[in-house]
Amino acid sequence: MDYKNHFDFMKNRNKFFIASIAILIIGLIVLVAMNLNYGVDFKAGTSLDINVGQAVTKEKVDQTFEGAGVKPAITTISGNNDHISARFDTILSEDELKKVSTAMTTAFGDKVSQEVNTVSPDIAKELGYKAMLAVAIASVAICIYVSIRFEWRFAVAAIIAILHDAFIVIAVFAIFRLEVNLPFLAAVLTTIGYSINDKIVIFDRVRENLRFSRIKSSEDLSNMLNASIWQTMARNINTVITVLIAAVCLFIFGSESIKLFALAKIVGLTSGAYSSVCIATPLWYLLKNKSLGSKTRAAAVKE
Structure with missing residues (x-):
């Protein structure tokens, strides 16, 4: 199937980067100025x-x-x-x-x-430390896994994208002053898990297409990545919608104690689906394109 008439994600990558950076900067400003609205789990x-x-x-x-x-x-x-x-x-x-x-x-x-x-104050500090440690360990483990299964460029793109997803959730809770508690931490960690799953699906298709594609220019690389995204789009949308339905039902019908967990899941799932297509894949494109340019220059020197 010809995907040239479909939306070009690589061509519009800078728009996605600017939108994400804007949200992250606003969230960072709020975090520095007001910090998070910690619940009783993270403060005495x-x-x-x-x-x-x-x-x-x-x-x-x-x-x-x-x-x-x-x-x-x-x-x-x-x-x-x-x-x-x-x-x-x-x-x-x-x-x-x-x-x-x-x-x-x-x-x-x-x-x-x-x-x-x-x-108590000591327990609150310990919980906060362990929360950051849990996110760090999960991120490093994912980076190692993706590096082994794919290559370092995929790992770098994936880790930046999943940290983007985690921070988007944190930024939303900071901006709207929503309470941060242990269920929120669980939502962030599960968001990382679902997010990397979406990215692995696309990266796996990219790796397959690389085997059968002759990539000689940036345009060839861009076309291959756009085709890979559209080939996996239906699967990713169906997966995300299935989980989103469960999260929305929890938010609407769940008790007060679980509503914020469900909301964090909704934000995280949405961000994960977005970043897989609009952040992780374009980041890999930039890294791979740089490598492609280096090889082209090296070949030109030999000639």
């Missing part, structure tokens, strides 16, 4: 999950906490409006926890049950 504090056994309003819940003498940083009501999630930026003492329990029981009856999760 207390979280309370309270089941009151009846439908409640946020106004009534806020009044109850005020009566107990404490004020949560974030309060959400989920389920059948009978489940309260409260996040505190400080570690509540045993006396404060008893006051909250007493106030809830007084306001909503004896069916109230309360679960307490507390993160």
Whole structure:
């Protein structure tokens, strides 16, 4: 099939690069100025999950906490409006926890049950360190795998693209001040996994096409890459849509505790599908084209 009349991804690569760089710069500025909105998992504090056994309003819940003498940083009501999630930026003492329990029981009856999760400053720092370590190890392992299976140019392009995807998710959460917690970290790591899968599919087709193509110029290389992208487009779209449907359903129908995980997945999957075609492949094109130019100059010198 002739793919010359299809959209030329290589020709428009600079537009994709500029769009991605713009988003990343905005996210970086927000990160430097305001940092991420860390949840209780990554900073010291207390979280309370309270089941009151009846439908409640946020106004009534806020009044109850005020009566107990404490004020949560974030309060959400989920389920059948009978489940309260409260996040505190400080570690509540045993006396404060008893006051909250007493106030809830007084306001909503004896069916109230309360679960307490507390993160100390040391644990918060350790979790933050291990989160960065997990992303770094995953990235290095992927780089080694792609280098062994393909070549170093594929590995460089893939690692830049998956780090782009991870940072896009981080940038979105930073810009919109969404809470960053352990489920968010899980979403970033799974985003890296799905992202590299998309790239491997395209790179595998590129490697196959290289065997049967006579690449003598930049135009030949560009045409081969565009053909490879369009040959795998249907498979990539079907794969991404399948997972996106599950992530969207989790976001719409899931509980409050899983909504941000689902949102991070949606952003990551979308970014991964985009970067596979518009970032990773053009990056490989630039690296390979440079090598192609070097070989052409070397041949000219010999002649």
